[in-house]
Amino acid sequence: MPHQCTACGHTFEDGSKEMLSGCPGCGGTTFQFRPSGASADDVSGAAPDATDAGAPGPTDETPPERESGGVAERMGRTATAMRDWMHRDDSEEADPTRNGTGEGTDTGREDPSTSGRPDDRPSTSTPDPSTSDERATGEATSDTTEADTPPTDAAASDAPSTGTSSTETTAADATETTAADATETTAADSTETTAADATGDDGLAAWPDPPDVSHVREKDQRVHRRRPTTRPPESERPTETRAPTEATDTAANDAPSAAPPSAETTAADDTTEDGLIVADEEPVDGSAEDTAQASARSEMARPDELPPRREPTPESGRVVSEPSGEKPDMAELREELNEQFESIKIVEPGQYELNLMELYDREEYIISLRENGRYVIQMPEDWLGDRME
Amino acid sequence: MGLLTELRSSISRVTSKLFAPDQGPKRIGIYGPPNAGKTTLANRIARDWTGDAIGPESHVPHETRRARRKENVEIERNGKSVTIDIVDTPGVTTKVDYKEFLEHDIEKDDAVRRSREATEGVAEAMHWLREDVDGVIYVLDSAADPFTQVNTMLIGIIESKDLPVLIFANKTDLEESSVQQIANAFPQHETVPLSALEGDNMDEVYDKIAEYFG
Known part of the structure; x- marks a missing residue:
């Protein structure tokens, strides 16, 4: 139960977009996580x-x-x-x-x-x-x-x-x-x-x-x-x-x-x-x-x-x-x-949804994904640093 | 750290190219959805002009999960020679599901790993598109529907970057192939029919490559 409407108790899955426009049940905009x-x-x-x-x-x-x-x-x-x-x-x-x-x-x-x-x-x-x-x-x-x-x-x-x-x-x-x-x-x-x-x-x-x-x-x-x-x-x-x-x-x-x-x-x-x-x-x-x-x-x-x-x-x-x-x-x-939604969403192990625009737009490069939902990235600073050399 | 080193060297190469744009071969990315025949095409080009292949081809989608390069591919056309670096990229998609691999007799653990790698591959492909390519060969399966989100988005990105792009309608050897449908989908770009597998129409392919990326 990652998110719950504090007004009516309606729960949302992690990453649910429903709640972006308020609780569908009661219209509440306060959620606890x-x-x-x-x-x-x-x-x-x-x-x-x-x-x-x-x-x-x-x-x-x-x-x-x-x-x-x-x-x-x-x-x-x-x-x-x-x-x-x-x-x-x-x-x-x-x-x-x-x-x-x-x-x-x-x-x-x-x-x-x-x-x-x-x-x-x-x-x-x-x-x-x-x-x-x-x-x-x-x-x-x-x-x-x-x-x-x-x-x-x-x-x-x-x-x-x-x-x-x-x-x-x-x-x-x-x-x-x-x-x-x-x-x-x-x-x-x-x-x-x-x-x-x-x-x-x-x-x-x-x-x-x-x-x-x-x-x-x-x-x-x-x-x-x-x-x-x-x-x-x-x-x-x-x-x-x-x-x-x-x-x-x-x-x-x-x-x-x-x-x-x-x-x-x-x-x-x-x-x-x-x-x-x-x-x-x-x-x-x-x-x-x-x-x-x-x-x-x-x-x-x-x-x-x-x-x-x-x-x-x-x-x-x-x-x-x-x-x-x-x-x-x-x-x-x-x-x-919306900005917080990930470029790669792990639906479940082995299932991914990708936001191509996000992937394209981000400066850092995702090098590897971990099972636990983390990923390893290379930060753009490194790249720029190299460029300067 | 090997990966980082590799990346760095690739970046510095690009950097040097940025500062001296006329020197060195252009880097041409082969893009497209999974299973469009990108690696088959890359191998065909590489074999034709360098003698060796770029990577393994497979019916299983996402076989290519890391971008692979073949550098200094020298293509001779009409007495002139054009040198390009070919980058075979992982197929780009918005969804990766391990269950897709199960149908190809792959064990679940392996399928999950593959899907993770495929996802990383998409991220890599998108990153290359952002940073590292001077032109794009967009490969489509001419027997499949070209009107997809991925195709629209990628072509849109490529256009926004003003990269030279050629659309290759691959798999013309298949009965269901419809080059016209591909051409209709992207009328603003030149569509070249071919069968990378059979080597059909490769002359025109090389002509266009020389014309667009030379």
Whole structure:
């Protein structure tokens, strides 16, 4: 059961194209991915990681999808790449100066990671409260010490600009929205909330940069796509939701004051986005939560709790994985998914489907196929290198 | 690493050709779907002009699962000589199924291996098409339907690359052969009828090769 619709439970075979246009059963666009047999291993593998490291971002985790081969493998690889990014970013994030400098692209990239990171793997795998608690505290402290002060500054300075930019550019842009959100959150955090927020803030503060938008967006989408995979069972969530909600609320409330009114509306949406990202990337951990996560989670719960807020934000359609998302995103998503289909699909051992155009278009040369669905390729760099000689 | 070395040397050869296009023989890829008679044709040409063959021929599709080259094939036409490198490529297809081999009395394990190799072969053929050929001889079984996805796609790619291409309507010795159907399928290209197996119409084949790739 590699893919399953999270709405109706309809399952799809690995590599199924049906789901590209949404679940045929219920029209849902959120799917979770469960490679057969992979989950147990991954979970166990991930858990120790979290405990040992204690740090927000353990470096070496294996994406759950890894072993399933074919498309799954590819997705897994993407996941790893993403995570690597994120971890890199994380380590950098620790540095408060960064925020001040406001490196556009990098910071932008960091965001998803930042928000999502803390809960990552432990969440899915180990619902161990002690671990998470420890971590949370650790984070908090570190954040407070380091990040706290600088972020505030950054937030303060950033906030106005961001707010304005978001206002100007139509809210439709999710990324920008996020940016606004980020700023708001930051403001809120600095004023009151826990250090945990600070982490979220750091990453978020950077978002405003317009140039990054594309990157961020890409990332978001990917993350969303993957999100189903990592998503924790519904049962876990409720517990977490409560505390977070508070945080979110505070943030939301504070935000308006700090940022222009237009930003406000966005803020709500943003939170949503953040939340999604968090949820996606990292299996949400029951116990250790950042404000970012909290807000994220609260977002999940929000439709029931705070319907009025959500309504004014049609821009949140950006969030690709939301079933209610706008159509344009679907096209984008589909395109991205299509790109992931392989040039050689192994239907079963000894049966292959080949995409000639893909084979022709790809620069690397597939030298040999392995039984397990991997293949050996020669990367184009080598060829070019030889050419130069 | 032997394979890599081989590839590298082939690439560097192409590279040198890229930078000095007038030197050295043109590399002509023999392309087409499986079982069209590509290897039979390649062997025919190689035997006629060099004395030895390129690779084993077989009724079993995907017999050629790696591209094979014959270099410096010198073809004399009308007092002039044209030198080409011939590349016999694996048959290109969009589906490879080991069950196809079972019908030819091949054991399952072997059939699965063959299909994997055949798939690699297609990838190789496509890669050669992208990187390494200066012209294409497109071989079709004139007794089979030419209107296939593979043919359309490959001819399209070849056209998009502006490579000189000749369509060879092979197997004219078969009763069901219809050269006209082949010609109708690709009216924009010159179609040459032949039977590589019987050696029918090879004179025209060499004339056209000299004309197109000389």
